[in-house]
Amino acid sequence: APPNEPDGWARLHIVTGGGAGSWYYGPCIDFVKAGFGALNLADPSVIYYLGVECRYYQDPATNTNPYADAPIYFRLYTYDDNNVTYKGFRDYGVFYGPTGESWYPNWTYKTFALTERDLWPYTESGSFNPAKVHRCRFYGKNTYGKGNDFVDVKKFRIYTVPKPRFVRGVVKDELGNPIQGAVVGIKSSPHAAADAMLYKTTDASGFYEFKVDPGAYYVAAWRYGYFPTIDTPVTVQSADVTVPDLVLDSKANANIAPTYTALYATSEDPGGGMGKERGADGNFSTRWTTANPLPESQQDQSWIIDLGSVKTITGITIFWENAYPSDYSIEKTNDDPNPSLNPTWTTIYSVSGSNGGWYFGYAMHAEPFRFSPAITARGIRFHVKKFGPYPVYSCWEFQIHGTEPGHAFSRISDVKKLPDNTFVDLLKWVSVSGVYNGGESTLFRDTFWLEEDDRSSGIRVEAVGHYCWPGELDQVSGTVQTDSSTGERYIQATSVGYFADLGRTPYPYGITGKAMSETDLPWGLLVKTAGKVIAHEPDGYLLNDGSPQPIKVVKEEPLPPIGAFVVAEGALKPGPILFEQKGNVDGFIRTWLMNGGYCVNDPLPGQGMGDPNDFSAKWHVWQGLNLATDFLASQGGEANVSPTFGSIGANGGIWFAYSRKPWESYVFGLNNPPVPWVPTGKAMICSYASAWVLADRVYDGMNDGLEIWVGSDDGYKIWVNGTPIGENNIWRGVPAVEAWDRYPALSWEGDLYSLQPGWNHILIKVNNIYGGYGFGVRLMRDNGANPLVLPYYSPIEYPYSP
Incomplete structure (x- = not known):
């Protein structure tokens, strides 16, 4: 224990004398001789962890390691019951010099699990x-035989934490039917559906499951248009x-928020159309936003609503934009809430470290509250105190629920039986739309269809x-009407809310022209039929599938030639008339699951990134290490x-959903994702995107000329069904699509990859050096x-099986 290190330490010194590939074993700790007895890592109630302070370097004089070539391992041993005869071992990687983990010239605390392979991989x-674990030791390998490597360790400890347990259950409606797509939250304080x-x-069976540490929690379920369930307390033990x-x-x-008497906001952006009134106008297409950006000294802001008189309030639902606050409170007063009158405020909810609540997609995060018993207030203040992901605050809607019943969401079959001009609210899936990838239909631009x-x-x-967008979940309010020429019931919408991008992929029913003509049940549904083109018309063509009456297909030019055999897919109305859904016509994948924020340590600290055209520069080395490192090893690995x-x-x-509407750019910008990367603030960021593609048959290079194109900013690596098909360690912006990297399936040795019937997994890892960040x-x-x-495949499970 030298004077400058009063704690003392043990050193594992890997010298060059043994040459490249030689192994060096450090001192061994015997748990039995130390008086602890053999460790029982099989104890089902706990997880064993190793914790140690360490430093890893090559030159003791400079605390540097230009080679970083010595992987260091930790090994556990089993001996016989007398602790004499060796039986076997388990190995854990601790420091990975050759795979990119840089040295630690200063004391650094490291910890990893010893008993859960999914938390930290090991071999046996x-x-x-x-x-029966009797001994342990550190050991290492001089991979390249360059220089002397030193690993010093101190404050070594093995400790246990209680093993996480599962909390699971089912969500049902009032009739006892399971609800699919309900949002369930769990947290250690009340209002579990908000900021869980x-x-x-x-x-589909209403089932949910959480993996949590032992402790006391609350659980609640929620769905748009409903109050959250009352919090259910849960105690998790062994x-x-x-x-x-x-x-x-x-x-x-x-x-009742849109009936306000007055609104007050300490900051707003009326010039940008985002004034304080936009936070309570009942319109999900508008929003209140503060000045953007706000200086850090002005993080404390308020949005206040005056309901005119003291009202009974049964709940509040906040729909934040991506610029949600990290810390905020909801406060009430029975006084006049005009700030100039200094009303007395009472806090009814407060949170620190908010993640914005449940993320719907379309830059919308929901936080629902149910007050049981109800509260009374004239004024409600939403008091934001600390920035979340961005130096600005923004909210689509502050909903305040009174005592009058809201509009019940109706079933489509019931809506069709109501008298004309009856007001209805629907929350349903869009099956067919006149808006599609690349533009909008000139034949039915303002028409779309909903399915139950x-x-x-x-x-x-x-x-x-x-x-x-076909596949999204939309709220439609309007009146029921009857088409006087056909008797078809339809909805004349007064408002449409596109707030819930749950991303269902629509699938058609197969149907014949005869069935279309004999019943009204398929009207409004997404269907598919096949037949021969027998005539052209100004707005489409006639298709004959052998039924007594041809099918009119509404379609923009170019039309299929007369005599061609075609498959038509779209929405059905009386006639029979099929409105063809043009859909995704360009092959771009516009819905992904994403997770990111990974990065190995800086391999060349103190150096700049270098020139983008210099492939020996630091950027190329560091990005290459990121692309080579399997950050998902603890979850099965990138291939699995x-x-x-x-x-x-x-x-x-979390793995979050990121979708682009068909008319939006096919390039996903990743600098400001819907959910921030974890951790944030890295000098270099590496992130994953996962998608599933449904093939009706085999698609390969030999028969179909299959290719996958990638555009990126910056480097990337891509897999198809677990097979790596391409990689590019490059520094660039996303080029024009014509210049994207192309990966043909066909090679001189046959097909490198193919798409098989059913679901096919595509995974891409994209790295950002700095500046712009994105891919397609x-x-x-x-x-x-x-x-x-x-x-x-879109990220949330379908309401029905494909």
């Missing part, structure tokens, strides 16, 4: 018995917990000036990972001459 040899520690969405059914049976009462969750019925919606929406990545951040992926056929148009 011999008859290692995790229930974790969120899950329920599957066993998994099944929560009593969460029943979503209380529809949210009417939003169980696809039992559909209905046409007329909504002037609204863009709806299969993330789900909302699942936790290897970095502790395109499927092509005919050796790049034409796009390959296939449906791709």
Whole structure:
């Protein structure tokens, strides 16, 4: 213990004398001789961890290591019951010099799990018995035989933490039916559906599951248009917990915020059309925003609503934009809330370290509150105190629920039976739209169709000036009407909310022209039929599938030639008339699951990135290490990972959905993602994007000329069904699509990859050096001459099986 190191330390010194590839073993710790007895890593109630302070370098005089060529391992040993005869070992990698983990010239604390392979990978040899661990040691390898490597360790400890347990349950409606797509939150304080520690969405059976540490929690479920369920307290100890059914049976009462008497905001952006009144106008297409950016000294801001008199309030729902606050409170007063009158405010909810609540997509985050018992207030203040991801605050809607019942969301089959001019609210999936990838239909621009969750019925919606993307979940308000010429029921919309991008991929029913003519049940549904083109018309063509009456297909030019056999897919109305859904016509993938923020340590500290054209510069070395490092090793590895929406990545951040509408850019900008990367503030960021593509048959290079194109800013690596097909360690902006990197499936040795019938996984890892950051992926056929148009999986489970 030298004077400058009073704690003392142990040194593992890897010398050059043994040459490249030689191994060096450090001192061994014997748990039995130390008086602890053999460790039982098989104890099902705990996870064993190793913690150690260490430093790793090559030259003791300079604390540097220009080679970083010595991987250091930690090994556990099993001996016989007498602690004499060796039986087997388990190895863990601690420092990975050759794979990019840079040296630690200063004391650095490291910790990793010893008993959970998914938390930290390990290998075993011999008859290692995790229930009988007698000894341990550090050891290393001089990979290249360059120089002397030193690893010093101190404050070494092995400790346990309680093993995480599962909290699981089912969400149902008031009739006892399971609800798919309900949002379930869990956290350690009340109002579990708002700013939860974790969120899950329920599957087709209404099931959800969380993995949490032992402790006390609250669980609640929510769905748009409903109040959250009352918090259910849950205590997690040494066993998994099944929560009593969460029943979503209380529809949210009417939003009284748009009836306000006055509004006050300490900051707003009226010149940008984002004044304070936009936070309570009942319109999800507008929003209130503060000045942008705000200086750090002005993080404390308020948006206040005056309801005119003291009202009973049963709940609040906040729909933040991506610029949500990290810290905020909701406060109430029975006084006149005019700030100049100094009203007395009472806090009814406060949070620090908010993640914005449940992320819907379309830059919208929801935080719902249910007050049981109800509260009374004349004024409500939303007091934001600390920036979240951005130095600005923005909110689509502050909804305040009174006592009057809200509009119940109706089933389409019931809506069709209502008298004309009856006002209805629908929250349904868009199946077909006059807006499509690349533009909008000149034949039915203001028309789209909705389908029931169980696809039992559909209905046409007329909504002037609204863009709806097939597959999204939309709220439609309007009146029921009857088409006088055909008797078809439809909705004349007064408002459309595109707030819930749950990303369902629509699938058509197969149907014949005869069936179309004999019943009105398919009206409004997405259907598909096949037949011969028998005539052209000004707005489409006639198709004959052998039924007594031809099918009119509404389609823009170019029309298929007369006599051609075609497959038509679209929405059905009386006639029978099929409105063809043009859909994704360009092969770009526009929906991904993403998780990122990964980075190896700086391999050349103190050096600049260098010139973009210098492939020996630091940027090329560092980015190459990021691309070579499997950051997902603890979750099965890059070749095997299969993330789900909302699942936790290897970095502790969630896999979130990122979608672009068909008319938006096919390039995904990653500098400001919908959910911030974890951790933030890295000098260099490496992120993953995952997508699933559905193929109806085999697509390959030999028969189809299959290619996958990639544009990136900066470097990337891409896999198809676990096979790496391409990589580019480059510093650039995303080029024009004609200059994207092309990866043909066909090579001189045959097909390098193919798309198989069913779901095919595409994973891309994209690295950013600094500045711009983004990527795009395109499927092509005919050796790049034409796009390959296939449906791709969207992040939240479908309300029905594909």
